[in-house]
Amino acid sequence: MTTQPAEGERFDWNELATQNYEMAEECLKINYYGAKRMIEAHISLLQLSDSARIVNVSSSAGLLQNVENEYAKAVLNDVENLTEEKIDELLNKFMKDFKEGSLEKQGWRTYLSAYTVSKATLNAYTRLLANKYPDFLVNSVCPGHVKTDIICNTGLFTSPEGAQPVVRLALLPQNGPSAVEKLRESGLSDYVIFHQLDVTDPASIASLADFIKTQFGKLDILVNNAASWGQHFNWNELATQTFEVVEECLKINYYGAKRMVEALISFLQLSDSARIVNVSSVGGLLKDFKEGSLEKQGWQPFLSTYTVSKAALNAYTRMLSNKYPNILINCVIVSALVLSKLT
Numbered sequence: 001m002t003t004q005p006a007e008g009e010r011f012d013w014n015e016l017a018t019q020n021y022e023m024a025e026e027c028l029k030i031n032y033y034g035a036k037r038m039i040e041a042h043i044s045l046l047q048l049s050d051s052a053r054i055v056n057v058s059s060s061a062g063l064l065q066n067v068e069n070e071y072a073k074a075v076l077n078d079v080e081n082l083t084e085e086k087i088d089e090l091l092n093k094f095m096k097d098f099k100e101g102s103l104e105k106q107g108w109r110t111y112l113s114a115y116t117v118s119k120a121t122l123n124a125y126t127r128l129l130a131n132k133y134p135d136f137l138v139n140s141v142c143p144g145h146v147k148t149d150i151i152c153n154t155g156l157f158t159s160p161e162g163a164q165p166v167v168r169l170a171l172l173p174q175n176g177p178s179a180v181e182k183l184r185e186s187g188l189s190d191y192v193i194f195h196q197l198d199v200t201d202p203a204s205i206a207s208l209a210d211f212i213k214t215q216f217g218k219l220d221i222l223v224n225n226a227a228s229w230g231q232h233f234n235w236n237e238l239a240t241q242t243f244e245v246v247e248e249c250l251k252i253n254y255y256g257a258k259r260m261v262e263a264l265i266s267f268l269q270l271s272d273s274a275r276i277v278n279v280s281s282v283g284g285l286l287k288d289f290k291e292g293s294l295e296k297q298g299w300q301p302f303l304s305t306y307t308v309s310k311a312a313l314n315a316y317t318r319m320l321s322n323k324y325p326n327i328l329i330n331c332v333i334v335s336a337l338v339l340s341k342l343t
Contacts, residue, residue: 024098024114028091031118036084036125046136055169056126058140060215061112062119069094069107072117076124084128087121139169139194144214164207168196199226199256200248209263218270224257224313225279246305253309258316268327278317278331281310 035056046052060066067073075090076082094117097106104110108117123140130138146162147153195211198204212219257278268274317331 019114021095021099025095027114028095028118031115032087032091032121032125035122039129043133047133052133052136053170053172054126054129054136054138055166056122056138056140057166058122058126058142059115059119060142061116062121062123062140062142064120066109066116067120068109072108072120076120079127082124082128084125087124091117091121137169137172139172141165141169142214144210165211168207172196199224199260200251202259205259205263209267212264212267217267219264219267220271220273221275221277222260222264222268223277223279224260226252226256249305250309253306254312254316257313261320265324269324274324274327276317276320276327276329278313278329280313280317280331280333281306 039054046054064073064077067076071093072090075086094108094113097103097108098113103113126138126140129136143157143162143165145156147156147158148162193215195208196204197208261276268276314331317329320327321329
C-alpha cells in the first residue's frame with residue numbers, strides 16, 4: 001500500500017514552482033498525516049512481531065537547519081518535551097500563516113515550505129515513535145535526490161538506488177541502533193546518527209560515503225575501529241585458526257580500514273581540520289614478529305593474523321600521513337585490554 005509523496009508544490013518551468021493552500025494541505029495530509037495514520041493503523045500488528053521495523057522516507061529538506069521559523073525550530077528541537085499534540089499545533093500554525101499569506105512575515109521559508117515542514121515533522125514523529133516503542137527499530141531516512149515523477153525526473157539517483165538505504169534500514173540487525181541510544185543518553189543528542197556498515201563489503205562502504213555526501217557534504221574525522229581476532233576462541237583449546245577466519249581478519253582489520261579511507265578521503269579533504277585515527281594494538285608492534293614461531297616461516301602461532309593485520313595497519317597509517325600532510329593521521333593502541341565482545 002503506497003501513495004506517491006506530495007511535494008506541496010507542482011513544477012511548471014515558467015514559474016519554477018507554484019503552491020497554494022490546497023496543495024500545501026494535500027502535502028501535509030500525505031507526507032506527515034498519511035505516514036502517521038499508516039503507523040497507527042498497523043502498530044498492533046507490528047507489536048506481534050519479534051523483529052518490528054518502521055522506516056519513514058524523509059528528506060534532507062526536513063533537517064532543522066532548513067526550518068526557518070523560530071517557533072517551529074524550538075518546538076522540534078525540544079526533544080524532552082516534544083509531543084504529537086505539539087506537532088499538530090505547529091502544523092496548524094503553519095497552515096494558518098499560509099492561508100493568511102504571511103509565511104515570509106512569520107519566518108517560514110517560501111520555497112517548498114509545506115514539503116520542508118512535512119518532512120521536519122515526520123522526522124520529529126519518528127523520534128517520538130522510537131522512544132514510545134523501544135523494542136522496534138524506528139528510523140527516518142533521506143534516499144537522496146532520486147529521479148521520480150515528483151521532481152520531473154531531474155534527480156541524481158535511479159529509483160533502485162534511492163530504495164537501497166530504505167531497504168537497508170528495513171533489514172537492520174536487531175541491536176543496530178542500541179549504541180546510538182546509549183550515546184544520546186550521555187548527552188550527545190542529535191550529534192549521533194546510526195548508519196549500517198560492513199567494512200568487508202565495498203558496496204556497504206560506498207553506501208556510507210553516499211550518505212555522508214548527501215547529508216553533510218564533507219567529513220572531519222574518520223576513526224577505523226572495526227577488528228577481528230582472526231581466531232575462534234574456546235577456553236578448552238584456547239584458540240583455533242582456519243583459513244576462512246584468517247581471511248576475514250585481514251579483510252576487517254587491514255583492508256576494511258584501507259577501503260574506508262579510500263572511500264572517504266575526498267570528503268576529509270574538504271574539511272579544514274581533518275583527522276584519521278586507526279585503532280591498532282600492541283600486537284602490531286614489529287618486535288612481536290618472532291622468528292621460528294609459526295612453523296618454518298617464522299610467524300608467531302598465537303594471534304598471528306591479528307598481529308600481521310595490525311602491523312600492516314600501522315605501516316599504512318605512516319604512508320597515509322606522508323601522502324596527506326594536511327590531515328592529522330595517527331594510529332592508537334588502547335592502553336589496556338578493553339572489555340568487549342572481541343575479548
